[in-house]
Amino acid sequence: MKNIVIAAGYATRLGELTKNFPKPLLKIGESTILGRMLDDIDRIPEIDQHIIITNHKFADIFREWAAGLNYSKKVTVVDDGTESNETRLGAVCDLLFAMEKLDIDDDMLVVAADNLLFFSFADFVKFARQKDSSCIMCHEQKELAKLQRTGVVVLDKDYRVLEMAEKPAEPKSTWAVPPFYIYLKKDLDLVRSSVENGCGKDAPGNLAHYMCEHTVMHAWPMAGTGENLRFDIGSLDTYREACQKF
Numbered sequence: 136m137k138n139i140v141i142a143a144g145y146a147t148r149l150g151e152l153t154k155n156f157p158k159p160l161l162k163i164g165e166s167t168i169l170g171r172m173l174d175d176i177d178r179i180p181e182i183d184q185h186i187i188i189t190n191h192k193f194a195d196i197f198r199e200w201a202a203g204l205n206y207s208k209k210v211t212v213v214d215d216g217t218e219s220n221e222t223r224l225g226a227v228c229d230l231l232f233a234m235e236k237l238d239i240d241d242d243m244l245v246v247a248a249d250n251l252l253f254f255s256f257a258d259f260v261k262f263a264r265q266k267d268s269s270c271i272m273c274h275e276q277k278e279l280a281k282l283q284r285t286g287v288v289v290l291d292k293d294y295r296v297l298e299m300a301e302k303p304a305e306p307k308s309t310w311a312v313p314p315f316y317i318y319l320k321k322d323l324d325l326v327r328s329s330v331e332n333g334c335g336k337d338a339p340g341n342l343a344h345y346m347c348e349h350t351v352m353h354a355w356p357m358a359g360t361g362e363n364l365r366f367d368i369g370s371l372d373t374y375r376e377a378c379q380k381f
Contacts, residue, residue: 136181136260137241138208140169141314141339142197142248143190143229145220148370157193159248160200161374164381167200168368169248177206179257181264182244185210188233190217213237225336231327240320247314247339251366251377254357256315262355263317271296271343273354274364276311286312286340288347288354296352299344301335310354313365314339322350 146158153161159169166174169187176182185208189197194214201210213233217223224232230245242263244256263270273290276282287306289298298307316339318326325346335341346352357364366381368374 136179136183136244136317137239138173138176138182138185138244138246139230139233139239140172140185140187140246140248141226141229142169142187142193143215143217143223143226144249145190145192145223146249147220149374150371152371152374155192157189157196158368160196161368163251163377168251170204171251172246172248173204173206173210175252176244176246176256177208179255179260181242181260182208183241184208186213186233186237186239187211187248188213188215188229190215190223192218211237226339227330227334227336227342230339230342231330234323234327240323242320243318243323245316245318245339249368250313251368251381252364253366254364259315259317259355262353263319266294266353267319268295268351268353269319269322269346270317270353270355271299271347272313272315272357273310274313274357275309277309279306282306282309282311286343288312290354294353294356296347296354299347301338301340301344310356312340312343312354313357313367316343318346322346325349 146153160167197212288310334345
C-alpha cells in the first residue's frame with residue numbers, strides 16, 4: 136500500500152507565513168504538521184512507500200526536508216510543475232499525476248497534509264481490509280454550519296456508503312467526511328478515469344463522491360468526535376492555536 140500525501144496547495148489563507156514555504160512543513164512543537172502524520176503512518180506494516188505530491192514552488196523544500204528523515208519506508212517527492220495558486224492542478228489531478236508519474240498500481244492511502252491527528256491510521260487500514268472495499272472516514276458532526284462546509288454521507292448499518300454529498304445545503308445525516316481515503320487496487324481504473332468522466336478536480340472529496348457513485352465504498356467511523364481526533368489547520372488563527380496547544 137502506497138501512502139500518498141496531497142501537498143500541492145499554496146495555503147493562501149495563511150498569508151506571508153506560507154507565501155514561500157509549504158504549510159505541511161510548518162513547525163508544531165519539535166516536529167512539523169506532516170511529520171506528525173508520517174510518524175504514525177510509517178509504522179503501519181502494509182505501507183511500503185510515502186509519496187508526497189507537491190508543486191514546483193515548494194518541491195525543493197520538501198526534498199530537503201525528506202533528506203533528513205529516518206523513516207523505515209522510502210519517501211518520494213513528486214513535483215506537479217505548477218508555480219502559483221492560479222495554475223494549480225487541484226487535489227484530484229495531483230493524485231492522478233502522481234499515479235501516472237510513478238506508475239502506481241497498488242492499494243493507496245490518500246491523505247491531506249494539513250491536519251494534526253490524534254488517532255492511528257492503522258485501524259483505518261484494518262477496516263478497509265475487513266470490508267475489502269475502498270473506504271473513506273467519517274465522524275459525527277452535530278453543527279449544521281460545519282456539515283454545510285464538508286462532505287456528508289448516508290450509511291447503512293454495515294457502514295456501507297449509500298449516498299455522499301459535498302457541502303450540502305440540507306445534510307441528510309450527521310456523518311461528516313474528513314480528507315482521508317483508501318482506494319484499493321481493484322478500483323484504480325475508476326480513479327484514473329474519474330476526471331474525464333466528470334469528477335471535480337479541486338478538492339479530494341470530489342473523488343470520494345465520484346467513487347461512492349461508481350463502486351462499493353465503506354466509511355470508517357472515527358471514535359469520538361472529529362474535533363477531539365483531528366485539528367484542521369486552515370488559517371493563521373488555527374495554526375497559532377495549534378502551536379499554543381501542542
